[in-house]
Amino acid sequence: MDRSPLAPAAFPDLPPIAGVRVAVARAGYKRWDRADLTYAALDEGTVVAGVTTTSKCPSPEVEWCRAALPLGQARALVVNAGNSNAFTGNRGRAAVEAITARVAGAIGCRPSDVFVASTGVIGVPLPIDKAEAGIDAVLRAPEASWEEAAATIMTTDTFAKAARASAMVGGTRVELVGIVKGSGMIAPDMATMLGFVFTDAAIAPELLQAMLNRANARSFSCITVDGDTSTSDTVLAFATGKAGHARLETMDDPGADALEAALNEVCLELAQLVVRDGEGASKFIAVTVEGAESDASAHRIALSIANSPLVKTAIAGEDANWGRVVMAVGKAGEPAERDRLSIRFGATQVATGGLAVEGYDEAPVAAHLKGREIEIGVDIGLGNGRATVWTCDLTHGYISINADYRS
Amino acid sequence: MDRSPLAPAAFPDLPPIAGVRVAVARAGYKRWDRADLTYAALDEGTVVAGVTTTSKCPSPEVEWCRAALPLGQARALVVNAGNSNAFTGNRGRAAVEAITARVAGAIGCRPSDVFVASTGVIGVPLPIDKAEAGIDAVLRAPEASWEEAAATIMTTDTFAKAARASAMVGGTRVELVGIVKGSGMIAPDMATMLGFVFTDAAIAPELLQAMLNRANARSFSCITVDGDTSTSDTVLAFATGKAGHARLETMDDPGADALEAALNEVCLELAQLVVRDGEGASKFIAVTVEGAESDASAHRIALSIANSPLVKTAIAGEDANWGRVVMAVGKAGEPAERDRLSIRFGATQVATGGLAVEGYDEAPVAAHLKGREIEIGVDIGLGNGRATVWTCDLTHGYISINADYRS
Numbered sequence: 001m002d003r004s005p006l007a008p009a010a011f012p013d014l015p016p017i018a019g020v021r022v023a024v025a026r027a028g029y030k031r032w033d034r035a036d037l038t039y040a041a042l043d044e045g046t047v048v049a050g051v052t053t054t055s056k057c058p059s060p061e062v063e064w065c066r067a068a069l070p071l072g073q074a075r076a077l078v079v080n081a082g083n084s085n086a087f088t089g090n091r092g093r094a095a096v097e098a099i100t101a102r103v104a105g106a107i108g109c110r111p112s113d114v115f116v117a118s119t120g121v122i123g124v125p126l127p128i129d130k131a132e133a134g135i136d137a138v139l140r141a142p143e144a145s146w147e148e149a150a151a152t153i154m155t156t157d158t159f160a161k162a163a164r165a166s167a168m169v170g171g172t173r174v175e176l177v178g179i180v181k182g183s184g185m186i187a188p189d190m191a192t193m194l195g196f197v198f199t200d201a202a203i204a205p206e207l208l209q210a211m212l213n214r215a216n217a218r219s220f221s222c223i224t225v226d227g228d229t230s231t232s233d234t235v236l237a238f239a240t241g242k243a244g245h246a247r248l249e250t251m252d253d254p255g256a257d258a259l260e261a262a263l264n265e266v267c268l269e270l271a272q273l274v275v276r277d278g279e280g281a282s283k284f285i286a287v288t289v290e291g292a293e294s295d296a297s298a299h300r301i302a303l304s305i306a307n308s309p310l311v312k313t314a315i316a317g318e319d320a321n322w323g324r325v326v327m328a329v330g331k332a333g334e335p336a337e338r339d340r341l342s343i344r345f346g347a348t349q350v351a352t353g354g355l356a357v358e359g360y361d362e363a364p365v366a367a368h369l370k371g372r373e374i375e376i377g378v379d380i381g382l383g384n385g386r387a388t389v390w391t392c393d394l395t396h397g398y399i400s401i402n403a404d405y406r407s
Numbered sequence: 408m409d410r411s412p413l414a415p416a417a418f419p420d421l422p423p424i425a426g427v428r429v430a431v432a433r434a435g436y437k438r439w440d441r442a443d444l445t446y447a448a449l450d451e452g453t454v455v456a457g458v459t460t461t462s463k464c465p466s467p468e469v470e471w472c473r474a475a476l477p478l479g480q481a482r483a484l485v486v487n488a489g490n491s492n493a494f495t496g497n498r499g500r501a502a503v504e505a506i507t508a509r510v511a512g513a514i515g516c517r518p519s520d521v522f523v524a525s526t527g528v529i530g531v532p533l534p535i536d537k538a539e540a541g542i543d544a545v546l547r548a549p550e551a552s553w554e555e556a557a558a559t560i561m562t563t564d565t566f567a568k569a570a571r572a573s574a575m576v577g578g579t580r581v582e583l584v585g586i587v588k589g590s591g592m593i594a595p596d597m598a599t600m601l602g603f604v605f606t607d608a609a610i611a612p613e614l615l616q617a618m619l620n621r622a623n624a625r626s627f628s629c630i631t632v633d634g635d636t637s638t639s640d641t642v643l644a645f646a647t648g649k650a651g652h653a654r655l656e657t658m659d660d661p662g663a664d665a666l667e668a669a670l671n672e673v674c675l676e677l678a679q680l681v682v683r684d685g686e687g688a689s690k691f692i693a694v695t696v697e698g699a700e701s702d703a704s705a706h707r708i709a710l711s712i713a714n715s716p717l718v719k720t721a722i723a724g725e726d727a728n729w730g731r732v733v734m735a736v737g738k739a740g741e742p743a744e745r746d747r748l749s750i751r752f753g754a755t756q757v758a759t760g761g762l763a764v765e766g767y768d769e770a771p772v773a774a775h776l777k778g779r780e781i782e783i784g785v786d787i788g789l790g791n792g793r794a795t796v797w798t799c800d801l802t803h804g805y806i807s808i809n810a811d812y813r814s
Contacts, residue, residue: 053737054740055738056737056739056742056744057733057734057744058745086730087758087761087762122730122734231734309801313805313809317809323493323494324529327529354496355494355530393810394810396807399723399801400803402716402717403723403802
């Protein structure tokens, strides 16, 4: 698969995170000639927070993480690529238990300190023998780079994705590094979203969880490729505490704001990278809704626009079809009045107050739509609610990837 | 555009409906060489019922019909093709008022007895001069056939769509004829769904409305092409009372059940015809969900499956990708437990009780998926709720129609 035309020019320079060591190995979950098991060793004292899919049919990995997260402690992360282990019943659960037991036995921790995520084909139990051999290998493997780790968690992603940020906390500089994979909101055979953020900040797990919940609401929850939701989507944040500052306990502690801002930055960049690798994507689209009755209402309207196949195909066709945007606003089911609605593409207002703007200048609109980065702005005209959602266009590439393919 | 491969072999034979006379004319709403204004004259005493889009941004035609429906009386129907008149503010409202006033003046009725529906481009006010000239022409035009009427309400539909049924009411045979247009749930420039049912039955308007609400819930509300919702979707049922039986007032009256069954039959056939003309459709898909907590829950799960781009592309690719069905069940947000879920394609169970069926026979599944008529069956395993939804696959054709097109 060619690298997405929306990919950044290069993989970013990333710092080491004190207390984190990554390694990769080849478990051979699929017949492919690449590493497919990623391991992160986390020093004692590492705390963890996480958010997982809202799917009612989650994978056993998701169930495992949900059960372990309230304990707040982590010593290791295992990520399997090529098999999501979802919809595999008791055998899938047995595979997760085998993995966590193997790691816990080897490094001397509780199984609940070991976090697991898997991505790939649904319905095939993860082979326990391959997983165990892969773990044995990765525990002996040399340290890997962030780029190797980001590449090893990929499935049909076309480029490795990572982001970094830093913050000053109590006079100490802390670093954050995140990696992510995903190229549809999900395609069960390929494109689950998994994201992992590592920091050397010292923070209470409850506070990290609260920060991650807010960061997720502004980032991973604001992207959509096809509106489909994985059975395995997982984002975990690990904080080793090695930066050495006084541990953050509440948002009132000095530096908590700065750390949250950095976490938001990393999560937003990772989320947008997933959209930039959207299946078949040729354009990156930001949909901003203002003037809704509430932020939540604006978010639902923006998602309705971003998920509309008709809006997404219009952008693919470089067509300023604001009628389809009206349609998507109308179907969102949120308070909206046609006669107060305004719509813009890029900086150009094309409809306002229930009417097309007479004789608006089509040249800047056409130029904007020919670009790779598209902005759709909608003002509902009712209140102060505001939200932005990011998506990509819907192209023949999406159909080719998902239809001209046999499982 | 080629006729859909899912279209019926021929337009059906349809009887006349006593008290209804249809005619067509060329208003010239677009630069095309075809009739684009359809008119139905309805004898005095005709009652009407209707359902309209749930969009929060409906067209002025929809607003007009909603206001007139409670009065329950109809003398005329005007359908404009080529311009939906949606999102056109006061000028759009003025066009609807001009049309209804013109017809009311010509035939001697109240404007509220005149029903109007329009389909086509959004955001361009319907030209009043063309509409008025078209009405003058259609009032002088000879009677048209049902097939001409069904063809004249089309926009990008690839075939004219109609259905019929009959019922015995109080010893009298009553006839129902319906016509419909639509080839996406909507594409603002082309594919709004408009449906009209005519019968010579005698029925109180409130009872007709109650029957139509129930028929709609089992038919038009159970189809989806792309999950998008028109600003103009309208279904109207007209009953002239000319069959001569005692007027039906309640469901307890003899023959009311039979009439409702016939109305259900016509609505379901019309609804399925819309799916059969789905943009780019190559396969007709019935999604049946059983064992949900309630019928409503089953309906929401079935729609989640039917609207999933990943399920629809899998069917286009003739791929028995039941993992994507699991995903769509999971994202519906309805009660479901992975370990109780069963999934079949056609008659072949492929997954049950949280696991793929070991060694299921792939040959009948592959043969079923190569066909034009696909069945996906899901048993949630929790209760007795049941629903069926009809959709089509998502193909390169859909992208071509909606992206490789400029408004």
